[in-house]
Amino acid sequence: MSDNSTKKQIILEAAARLFRDKGYSATSMRDLADAVQLKASSLYNHIASKEEILQTICFDNAHRFLAGMTEIEQLQVSATHKIEALIRLHIHIAKEDLTSVTAFNDEWRHLSEPHLGNFKSLRKSYESRFKAIIEAGIQAGELRPLHASVLLYTLFSSVRWLYDWFKPERSLSADMLESEIITILLNGMILK
Amino acid sequence: MSDNSTKKQIILEAAARLFRDKGYSATSMRDLADAVQLKASSLYNHIASKEEILQTICFDNAHRFLAGMTEIEQLQVSATHKIEALIRLHIHIAKEDLTSVTAFNDEWRHLSEPHLGNFKSLRKSYESRFKAIIEAGIQAGELRPLHASVLLYTLFSSVRWLYDWFKPERSLSADMLESEIITILLNGMILK
DNA sequence: CCTACCGATCGGTAGG
DNA sequence: CCTACCGATCGGTAGG
Numbered sequence: 069m070s071d072n073s074t075k076k077q078i079i080l081e082a083a084a085r086l087f088r089d090k091g092y093s094a095t096s097m098r099d100l101a102d103a104v105q106l107k108a109s110s111l112y113n114h115i116a117s118k119e120e121i122l123q124t125i126c127f128d129n130a131h132r133f134l135a136g137m138t139e140i141e142q143l144q145v146s147a148t149h150k151i152e153a154l155i156r157l158h159i160h161i162a163k164e165d166l167t168s169v170t171a172f173n174d175e176w177r178h179l180s181e182p183h184l185g186n187f188k189s190l191r192k193s194y195e196s197r198f199k200a201i202i203e204a205g206i207q208a209g210e211l212r213p214l215h216a217s218v219l220l221y222t223l224f225s226s227v228r229w230l231y232d233w234f235k236p237e238r239s240l241s242a243d244m245l246e247s248e249i250i251t252i253l254l255n256g257m258i259l260k
Numbered sequence: 261m262s263d264n265s266t267k268k269q270i271i272l273e274a275a276a277r278l279f280r281d282k283g284y285s286a287t288s289m290r291d292l293a294d295a296v297q298l299k300a301s302s303l304y305n306h307i308a309s310k311e312e313i314l315q316t317i318c319f320d321n322a323h324r325f326l327a328g329m330t331e332i333e334q335l336q337v338s339a340t341h342k343i344e345a346l347i348r349l350h351i352h353i354a355k356e357d358l359t360s361v362t363a364f365n366d367e368w369r370h371l372s373e374p375h376l377g378n379f380k381s382l383r384k385s386y387e388s389r390f391k392a393i394i395e396a397g398i399q400a401g402e403l404r405p406l407h408a409s410v411l412l413y414t415l416f417s418s419v420r421w422l423y424d425w426f427k428p429e430r431s432l433s434a435d436m437l438e439s440e441i442i443t444i445l446l447n448g449m450i451l452k
Numbered sequence: 453c454c455t456a457c458c459g460a461t462c463g464g465t466a467g468g
Numbered sequence: 469c470c471t472a473c474c475g476a477t478c479g480g481t482a483g484g
Contacts, residue, residue, distance in 0.1 A: 093285035094370065097479060109480075110453050118479065174366075178286065212447075214440045215432060221421040222444050229417035240407060248406045252414050255404075256448025289463060301464075302469050310463065454484085462477070468470085 076114045079104050083121045087171040092122055092178045122175060123183050129172035130190045132161055137197050147205030148258060151223070152250055154198065158227040159246050162234060170231040195220065205257075212259050219257055226253055268306045271296050275313045279363040284314055284370040314367060315375050321364035322382045324353055329389050339397030340450060343415070344442055346390065350419040351438050354426060362423040387412065397449075404451050411449055418445055 082103040086095040097118055101108040115121055136157040140150050162169050176187055199220050205211040211219065227249065234242075274295040278287040289310055293300040307313055328349040332342050354361050368379050391412050397403040403411065419441065426434075 091283060091285055091370070093283055096477075098477085107454060109455085109482095112480070113453070178283070212443065214443065215436075218432070218437060218440045219444065221425060222418050222441060225417045225419075225421035226414050227417075228420075229413040233413060240410070244407075245410060248410045249414060251404065251406065252411065252448040254448075256444040256446075288461075290461085299470060301466095301471085304464070305469070456482085458479105458481075460478080462475105465474075466472090 075104075079111065079114055080121060080124060081167070084125055084168045084171045087122070087125070087175050088167050092171075092175040119178075119180060119183075122171075122178060125168055125171050126176045126179060126183075126187055127190075129161070129165075129169055130187065130194070133157070133194055134190065136161070137194060141197065141201070146210060147201050147208055148210045148254065150201050151205065151257070152254060154201070155223065155227060155250055155253060156246065159230065159242075159249065162227070162230045163242055166231060166234050173228065173231060198224075210259060211257050223253055223257070267296075271303065271306055272313060272316060273359070276317055276360045276363045279314070279317070279367050280359050284363075284367040311370075311372060311375075314363075314370060317360055317363050318368045318371060318375075318379055319382075321353070321357075321361055322379065322386070325349070325386055326382065328353070329386060333389065333393070338402060339393050339400055340402045340446065342393050343397065343449070344446060346393070347415070347419060347442055347445060348438065351422065351434075351441070354419070354422045355434055358423060358426050365420065365423060390416075402451065403449050415445055415449070 079100065083095070083100055086099055086103060090099070097108045097111055101111055104111075137154070140153045140157065143150060143153065145153075176191075177184070179187055199216050202211065202216045202219050206213055206216065230245075271292065275287070275292055278291055278295060282291070289300045289303055293303055296303075329346070332345045332349065335342060335345065337345075368383075369376070371379055391408050394403065394408045394411050398405055398408065422437075
């Protein structure tokens with residue numbers, strides 16, 4: 069049983085890497101089997117289907133983001149500080165499990181219904197809660213009076229390149245990277 | 261002949277839309293044939309292969325960006341103004357042919373060699389030239405003294421969400437969108 | 453965990 | 469532009 073769940077974990081990690089590198093559709097169960105030194109049919113002792121793997125990756129990561137959001141919402145600090153905490157959240161999640169987050173970001177659209185709909189709901193909820201914080205910041209006069217959705221999506225995608233880029237040269241430490249990104253984004257958003 | 265090139269154009273546009281919506285690998289030639297009211301085999305009177313379509317999309321767009329870069333490099337203005345012009349370039353290209361740019365952005369990795377290598381070279385060249393402008397701006401004391409690559413990629417990806425988002429609600433005009441994004445990014449990058 | 457195999461679908465070709 | 473069809477590969481199952 070513990071052997072079993074370990075093996076499943078190995079399969080999930082190999083799958084995340086393949087999905088990130090080749091995409092979900094271009095990854096075959098035989099590719100995945102090769103990566104974990106198994107025959108394709110043996111994979112089905114550990115997982116139910118190819119899509120179940122994608123579901124696990126997508127929903128696990130969605131819940132990591134939502135859990136972080138829930139914590140940050142409860143902080144008794146300014147909107148600006150909450151936004152800074154959210155930027156750090158995105159960077160920390162990326163650092164923790166880069167391949168999985170990348171696959172989650174790029175491959176969720178291959179979910180079938182009803183999973184696709186459920187996933188979109190979670191995502192929508194995360195965005196709404198993020199947007200509410202931004203709107204509070206604008207109301208409070210902390211942030212530039214721009215459209216909240218422009219601020220939201222600019223911020224969102226600004227941290228997304230990390231997922232494609234984190235691996236190569238490491239002349240830049242993760243901490244340095246984090247502080248520079250926060251400098252750029254907060255100065256871009258903050259009023260004066 | 262002119263009929264022929266028109267039909268080819270229709271096929272390329274339908275393909276870009278399918279590649280954007282489902283991804284290159286998940287789009288079959290039968291999907292594409294249905295979209296243009298043809299049988300799959302008839303597509304091959306207009307195009308040589310599935311990958312040739314992807315090549316056309318990827319290299320056409322790469323050349324649009326490079327042509328814009330060449331023009332902007334020759335302007336006799338400050339680095340900050342060149343960067344503003346580059347941000348506008350990205351937004352304008354997105355507005356002109358949204359589906360094609362999205363497919364180019366997300367699906368180039370499915371190119372086979374030697375096209376993949378050639379594509380990466382063009383991309384690398386574009387990034388280097390962009391980075392040189394950013395570095396000049398830092399040298400000149402116009403931009404915050406951060407790592408040029410952090411500024412580059414933050415800026416790059418900040419405009420990328422447009423590709424996924426441009427379509428829906430149009431309560432925001434494209435001009436308003438453009439000016440807000442430039443406000444956020446330039447204030448984030450500019451010193452003081 | 454494997455061998456053997458399934459029906460479906462893939463990109464693409466032959467031939468008209 | 470179509471019908472008919474190719475070999476290869478797909479996700480997955482049967483049976484041990």
